[in-house]
Amino acid sequence: xxxxxxxxxxxxxxxxxxxxxxxxxxxxxxxxxxxxxxxxxxxxxx
Numbered sequence: 001x002x003x004x005x006x007x008x009x010x011x012x013x014x015x016x017x018x019x020x021x022x023x024x025x026x027x028x029x030x031x032x033x034x035x036x037x038x039x040x041x042x043x044x045x046x
Contacts, residue, residue: 006041017031
């Protein structure tokens, strides 16, 4: 069940980052922010 929630969250973060970036620099920042969010979720589940 946790995996389903994690996949939904990851898909949402990916969609927001793809739709929100206008330049390559912006895309890099979005991916970095998504990575930080994923790390926080992983830390909370351990």
